[in-house]
Amino acid sequence: MKTSRLWPWLVFALGAAYFIVPLIATFEFSLRMRRGEYSFDAYASVFADPRFHASFGYSVAIGLVTIVVGVLVVVPAVYFVRLRMPWLRPFMEFVTLLPLIIPALILVYGYIRLYNSSSIIPFTGSALGTDILLTGAYVTLALPYMYRAVDNGMRTIDIGTLTEAAQIMGANQVQIIGQIILPNILVAILSGAFLTFAIVIGEFTIASLLNRPAFGPYLVNIGTNRAYEPAALAIISFIITWGAMGMINVLGRFAPRTSARTD
Amino acid sequence: MTDTTSPRTPPRRIPWDYLAVAPFIIFAVMFLFLPTLSLVGGAFTDRQGNFTLDNIVGLFTDQILAAYWISIRISGASAIFGALIGLAITLAIIRGRLPAGLRSAVMTFSGVASNFAGVPLAFAFIATLGRLGLVTIILRTVFGFDMYRSGFNLLSFWGLTLTYLYFQIPLMMLTIAPAVDGLKKEWNEAAQMLGASQWQFWRYVGLPILWPSFLGTLSLLFANAFGAIATAWALTGSNLNIVTVLLYNQIRGDALQNPGLGAALALGMIVITSLANVIYLIVASRAERWMK
Numbered sequence: 192m193k194t195s196r197l198w199p200w201l202v203f204a205l206g207a208a209y210f211i212v213p214l215i216a217t218f219e220f221s222l223r224m225r226r227g228e229y230s231f232d233a234y235a236s237v238f239a240d241p242r243f244h245a246s247f248g249y250s251v252a253i254g255l256v257t258i259v260v261g262v263l264v265v266v267p268a269v270y271f272v273r274l275r276m277p278w279l280r281p282f283m284e285f286v287t288l289l290p291l292i293i294p295a296l297i298l299v300y301g302y303i304r305l306y307n308s309s310s311i312i313p314f315t316g317s318a319l320g321t322d323i324l325l326t327g328a329y330v331t332l333a334l335p336y337m338y339r340a341v342d343n344g345m346r347t348i349d350i351g352t353l354t355e356a357a358q359i360m361g362a363n364q365v366q367i368i369g370q371i372i373l374p375n376i377l378v379a380i381l382s383g384a385f386l387t388f389a390i391v392i393g394e395f396t397i398a399s400l401l402n403r404p405a406f407g408p409y410l411v412n413i414g415t416n417r418a419y420e421p422a423a424l425a426i427i428s429f430i431i432t433w434g435a436m437g438m439i440n441v442l443g444r445f446a447p448r449t450s451a452r453t454d
Numbered sequence: 455m456t457d458t459t460s461p462r463t464p465p466r467r468i469p470w471d472y473l474a475v476a477p478f479i480i481f482a483v484m485f486l487f488l489p490t491l492s493l494v495g496g497a498f499t500d501r502q503g504n505f506t507l508d509n510i511v512g513l514f515t516d517q518i519l520a521a522y523w524i525s526i527r528i529s530g531a532s533a534i535f536g537a538l539i540g541l542a543i544t545l546a547i548i549r550g551r552l553p554a555g556l557r558s559a560v561m562t563f564s565g566v567a568s569n570f571a572g573v574p575l576a577f578a579f580i581a582t583l584g585r586l587g588l589v590t591i592i593l594r595t596v597f598g599f600d601m602y603r604s605g606f607n608l609l610s611f612w613g614l615t616l617t618y619l620y621f622q623i624p625l626m627m628l629t630i631a632p633a634v635d636g637l638k639k640e641w642n643e644a645a646q647m648l649g650a651s652q653w654q655f656w657r658y659v660g661l662p663i664l665w666p667s668f669l670g671t672l673s674l675l676f677a678n679a680f681g682a683i684a685t686a687w688a689l690t691g692s693n694l695n696i697v698t699v700l701l702y703n704q705i706r707g708d709a710l711q712n713p714g715l716g717a718a719l720a721l722g723m724i725v726i727t728s729l730a731n732v733i734y735l736i737v738a739s740r741a742e743r744w745m746k
Contacts, residue, residue, distance in 0.1 A: 199551065206546075210620070213579060216581050220581035220588060268477070268478035279475065294681025296705075296723075297681070300720055410573040410574065410577075425574040429578075439565070
């Protein structure tokens with residue numbers, strides 16, 4: 192059968208143009224700050240802004256805490272559900288699907304109603320409490336991705352045999368999870384971590400409604416007040432996202448491929 | 455999925471399994487179930503805490519219905535176009551006999567682009583199609599075509615749809631690629647041997663197999679766009695009357711002057727995204743039969 196290769200190339204070229212033109216245009220725009228010539232002035236202006244450092248640093252810190260909490264919540268749960276409580280699996284699948292169904296805007300609305308300063312758990316009553324609430328919200332947003340990454344990681348190693356072997360050697364539960372299971376699924380966890388980071392770093396909705404000085408609200412603030420810096424920030428954000436996704440790809444090559452069983 | 459053997463463990467004093475699952479369940483209750491239930495409850499409660507249907511009835515005003523309708527149209531349009539274009543590109547890359555290296559490069563880029571949403575995406579499109587954007591200027595100076603004078607506006611239905619496609623198309627490609635991979639070469643060969651044309655193969659074999667995955671991803675894309683706010687907010691500020699912007703203003707400063715109505719607004723959104731995702735779940739379970 193003769194199938195022309197013209198159509199596939201044409202579709203690909205049009206698609207590529209749609210995705211690449213905005214990047215070129217944004218980069219070009221970000222260089223226009225100095226009149227009459229291209230310069231990196233917009234980037235210099237961004238990096239010289241103390242609010243950039245403060246908000247970016249804040250979001251990185253929240254992102255790292257989110258990753259740690261996410262791992263602590265997800266890994267033991269997935270491990271024991273796979274090992275001893277398979278009947279809980281549908282429940283976990285359902286829970287980890289919810290953040291994709293319920294928009295973040297609605298979740299944060301619920302948090303504000305539920306955890307206001309006059310409630311039983313007044314998260315929003317103090318800065319620290321709001322930070323904790325923000326972290327909890329981000330762990331929730333990242334739950335679908337962290338769960339799937341960890342679940343896939345545990346699928347490729349035989350946790351049943353590993354656990355039995357460790358128990359015979361006299362390891363306790365904490366040792367088994369911390370020293371046997373965790374190192375074996377480290378690549379999967381890191382993939383989930385980088386995806387979490389990419390989601391959290393520029394998040395706007397929750398951070399702004401909780402009034403936290405995060406990177407997302409800072410971006411919007413710059414967007415309404417400056418002309419060329421937003422384009423520079425868009426390029427910087429794209430590079431950060433690309434970096435996080437690139438790390439997942441690189442890590443994928445180190446994932447354990449030997450599997451005791453295939454399912 | 456029973457890939458774990460339960461080792462026969464001697465009875466122990468500490469119920470590790472329940473202790474380990476507890477944080478997950480507490481988390482789900484605190485950050486997913488209770489907040490959602492609080493809104494559902496709030497939608498049916500008046501200021502004095504009595505049961506009422508007034509909030510639900512209150513949704514049926516011109517402004518709120520218009521906001522829902524624009525949101526549904528933008529989400530629908532960006533989902534349908536995103537799904538069609540995403541499918542076309544995926545088919546071109548996987549089955550169009552393009553160079554093999556192209557596929558992994560495109561899929562990696564899709565992973566990046568599907569996460570490149572929110573505020574930076576709005577900035578990128580302002581720099582591209584805004585009044586001073588590169589494409590706008592090139593069209594005007596080189597081709598003498600003024601987009602804005604001929605009715606285009608980035609801060610409009612089509613402008614927002616065009617922007618949303620930047621994350622919708624890659625999401626479609628990432629989700630549909632396994633299904634396209636599942637179209638076995640042998641089916642094409644079998645169809646050829648029975649005398650089918652390429653068109654007949656797609657009409658009677660290829661597309662019917664892809665259809666469930668296509669429909670399923672469509673509802674995922676719809677929900678994805680329906681709940682989005684950051685891009686729209688950064689593009690238009692509070693000017694565009696879509697339901698997420700309306701709700702954002704309500705949360706910020708009780709713009710509707712009625713907390714119960716805000717909760718009802720949120721409930722309406724949950725109902726709409728749930729409907730889209732229930733369709734997805736039903737269709738996805740059917741689609742899995744082909745994903746062997």
